[in-house]
Amino acid sequence: MKTFKLGGIHPSENKFSAKQAIKTAPIPAQAVIMLGQCLGAPSTPLVAKGDEVKVGTLLAKPSGFVSTSVHASVSGKVLKIEDVVDASGYKRAAIVIDVAGDEWEPSIDRSPAIVKEITATKEEIIAKVAEFGIVGLGGATFPTHIKLTPPPGKIAEVLLINAVECEPYLTSDHQLMLEKGEEILVGVRLLMKAIGVSKAIIGIENNKPDAIELLSRIAQQYSEIEICPLKVQYPQGGEKQLIDATIGRQVPSGTLPIEVGAVVQNVGTAFAVYEAVQKNKPLFERIITVTGKSVKKPANLLARIGTPLSELIDFCGGLPDDTGKVIGGGPMMGKALTTLSVPMTKGSSGLLIMPSLEAERGKMNNCIRCAKCVSVCPMGLEPFLLMSLSEQEIADWATAEQQHIMDCVECGSCSYTCPSNRPLLDYIRLGKNKVGGIIRSRK
Amino acid sequence: MSKLIVSPSPHVHSGDSVSKNMYGVLIALVPALLASLYFFGVGALIVSMVAVVSCVVFEYLIQRFILKYKTTVSDGSAILTGLLLAFNLPSNLPVWIIIIGSLVAIGVGKLSFGGLGNNLFNPALVGRVFLLISFPVQMTSWPVPLGFDTAYIDAQTGATALAMMKNHFGTLPSTSDMLFGQMGGSLGEVSGIALLIGFAFLLFRKIISWHIPVSIFVTVAVMTGLMHWANPQEYASPIAHLFTGGLMLGAIFMATDYVTSPMSKKGMIIFGVGIGVITVCIRVFAAFPEGVSFAILIMNAFTPLINKYVKPKRYGEVIKK
Numbered sequence A: 001m002k003t004f005k006l007g008g009i010h011p012s013e014n015k016f017s018a019k020q021a022i023k024t025a026p027i028p029a030q031a032v033i034m035l036g037q038c039l040g041a042p043s044t045p046l047v048a049k050g051d052e053v054k055v056g057t058l059l060a061k062p063s064g065f066v067s068t069s070v071h072a073s074v075s076g077k078v079l080k081i082e083d084v085v086d087a088s089g090y091k092r093a094a095i096v097i098d099v100a101g102d103e104w105e106p107s108i109d110r111s112p113a114i115v116k117e118i119t120a121t122k123e124e125i126i127a128k129v130a131e132f133g134i135v136g137l138g139g140a141t142f143p144t145h146i147k148l149t150p151p152p153g154k155i156a157e158v159l160l161i162n163a164v165e166c167e168p169y170l171t172s173d174h175q176l177m178l179e180k181g182e183e184i185l186v187g188v189r190l191l192m193k194a195i196g197v198s199k200a201i202i203g204i205e206n207n208k209p210d211a212i213e214l215l216s217r218i219a220q221q222y223s224e225i226e227i228c229p230l231k232v233q234y235p236q237g238g239e240k241q242l243i244d245a246t247i248g249r250q251v252p253s254g255t256l257p258i259e260v261g262a263v264v265q266n267v268g269t270a271f272a273v274y275e276a277v278q279k280n281k282p283l284f285e286r287i288i289t290v291t292g293k294s295v296k297k298p299a300n301l302l303a304r305i306g307t308p309l310s311e312l313i314d315f316c317g318g319l320p321d322d323t324g325k326v327i328g329g330g331p332m333m334g335k336a337l338t339t340l341s342v343p344m345t346k347g348s349s350g351l352l353i354m355p356s357l358e359a360e361r362g363k364m365n366n367c368i369r370c371a372k373c374v375s376v377c378p379m380g381l382e383p384f385l386l387m388s389l390s391e392q393e394i395a396d397w398a399t400a401e402q403q404h405i406m407d408c409v410e411c412g413s414c415s416y417t418c419p420s421n422r423p424l425l426d427y428i429r430l431g432k433n434k435v436g437g438i439i440r441s442r443k
Numbered sequence B: 001m002s003k004l005i006v007s008p009s010p011h012v013h014s015g016d017s018v019s020k021n022m023y024g025v026l027i028a029l030v031p032a033l034l035a036s037l038y039f040f041g042v043g044a045l046i047v048s049m050v051a052v053v054s055c056v057v058f059e060y061l062i063q064r065f066i067l068k069y070k071t072t073v074s075d076g077s078a079i080l081t082g083l084l085l086a087f088n089l090p091s092n093l094p095v096w097i098i099i100i101g102s103l104v105a106i107g108v109g110k111l112s113f114g115g116l117g118n119n120l121f122n123p124a125l126v127g128r129v130f131l132l133i134s135f136p137v138q139m140t141s142w143p144v145p146l147g148f149d150t151a152y153i154d155a156q157t158g159a160t161a162l163a164m165m166k167n168h169f170g171t172l173p174s175t176s177d178m179l180f181g182q183m184g185g186s187l188g189e190v191s192g193i194a195l196l197i198g199f200a201f202l203l204f205r206k207i208i209s210w211h212i213p214v215s216i217f218v219t220v221a222v223m224t225g226l227m228h229w230a231n232p233q234e235y236a237s238p239i240a241h242l243f244t245g246g247l248m249l250g251a252i253f254m255a256t257d258y259v260t261s262p263m264s265k266k267g268m269i270i271f272g273v274g275i276g277v278i279t280v281c282i283r284v285f286a287a288f289p290e291g292v293s294f295a296i297l298i299m300n301a302f303t304p305l306i307n308k309y310v311k312p313k314r315y316g317e318v319i320k321k
């Protein structure tokens, strides 16, 4: 079975919420919609205090090239625009809406019918994707419409769909595939049309045999879509690793996947594209896994953007007494939250509640030069060396750059593996920041 | 609810630790230890106990009273150094010599460099080579395995197979005696089969990778195979070379020491090939009958250089722009 070639680890999967049918989370009394909903610049608000909005009303428009549209996820009245603490722990601007009822924009098609026939042109698809604020839902939140328009001179050959869900604990993509298989494949075809390719490969790890089976069955109608089962290995959901695993190509250092003819989209994004183009529905809700060893009812929730995460936890049985850490995302790459009032955003794929016993890091020891960090690094780097270059009194950024520190994808496999509990990725991140700054200042 | 813990990702850990690896290697040495008890009797037990206890005690005393920092004896690395040192000694070695060897291994080989992780040379080998140079007579009078023997100092001694191979005298042990360990030699090196069982365990637990031992085996087998093919009268067979002397022990347990071997897979192979070549050269051409310890120490010295110039295969390297 296929997988990527370099490095990789097998953390315990702990998929407690697997096969839990998607439940609709209650609409909050107050929705807090961050203006920064994508990787790029925060959006520019179009509403003011007191404005009435419906579900799907445009609230903010893109403020630059890499930026996105933001829509209301609830109906009601704009209470204020103020700075609130987001998942990164910093205060950032958000639109706060007092919820009244649940009135949707009439243009949104709310019927359960699946619209398989594709009538939109390539340009119309990309325009809809941009207009309805679709971003990468795997967690990176890069605006999708930009990825659908390859830079001049580059030609896309294949669309790769990331349905790997290699983060432990998370199950939202898995459940989405089980419940929305038909829609996802329509979304995949829309994406293929948008980038003008005649082949799509959906990579799914073989710990989800039911999803592989179901999608393979549906895909029989479409000869151009291939389902590719993959051997379970973290971080297979990383773009670079997925490309290597599915089509055996490696993206050269410092370039984008399009360099090897690939465009990668998350399976959740494919579903959002389906809803946007076929159902006229902006991205204002998504599936999020709420889970953890002590969580009473681990679940896959369909929740509105802007719902405070504390309300999702309450819906799943409340915050366990032994809680030590709450993580936005999965345990390998997610961010530890400083407060539970953080609202859900387009990038919220999971909420992991960790008992305090597991939340503390182990005591750090000397590097015993066991080379385990080297052998697990999916980018072929030497984490122990990059850490020591950043750690030493006079850090050696020039060597760090030569040793490809910027290629680190921050997957955390090195820190996960180190028997001496060395915080390798912490130091490598620091180094990446410094070296990145040096590189930018050169230009 | 108390305050939430906030720390950067990743938020989970494999649970691996230094001591797990060290005790894992110790477990892998158990078959060879049992074999040496079987072949050398009480002497093997005394030598092992003395070496282990003195390594641990020296590590504790030096860290506690001379270097004045928290001791790391609990990580198991001193026990491992002690046992590996014992495995490299003849089973009738006087206790005081073993104690000196342990002091050199821990004090000079390990702690003088800054402790576990910073040493350049394999500590157990530093101890062994020191003894070999200082006490050549005691270090090379090998007791002949007589089944479970209770004699210690007065054990009957004889030449090792390697010395016979080199100087063309006596009858070499039969192949099955070589595999199981019915031959003269130091404690832990005699039973190739027991050592290979340990190797399988180390690989299974992913404590070491195959690269170093296998590249040593292959290099030695190919080189001695060619010589043997060219002149079977003069040169011993590759099987004899692989299963005699410290080759198995050295390749599986000494050359793979984390601290003193290279970090990249390519580097490990270069390291292994280097050890193989040097070992064969010493065994065949130099004055000593045995060369594994020297070969490993020499390659230990090259490890920093290998690490500097031999890098792991990078992602995206295949596609050169």
Ligand code: SF4
Binding pocket: A376, A377, A378, A379, A380, A381, A382, A383, A407, A408, A409, A410, A411, A412, A413, A414, A415, A424, A425, A428
């Ligand atoms: S975090 Fe970076 S250095 Fe560490 S394993 Fe992942 S890619 Fe390699």
Ligand code: SF4
Binding pocket: A366, A367, A368, A369, A370, A371, A372, A373, A374, A383, A384, A417, A418, A419, A420, A421, A422, A424
């Ligand atoms: S895994 Fe940890 S102990 Fe091993 S080489 Fe890397 S940093 Fe050093």
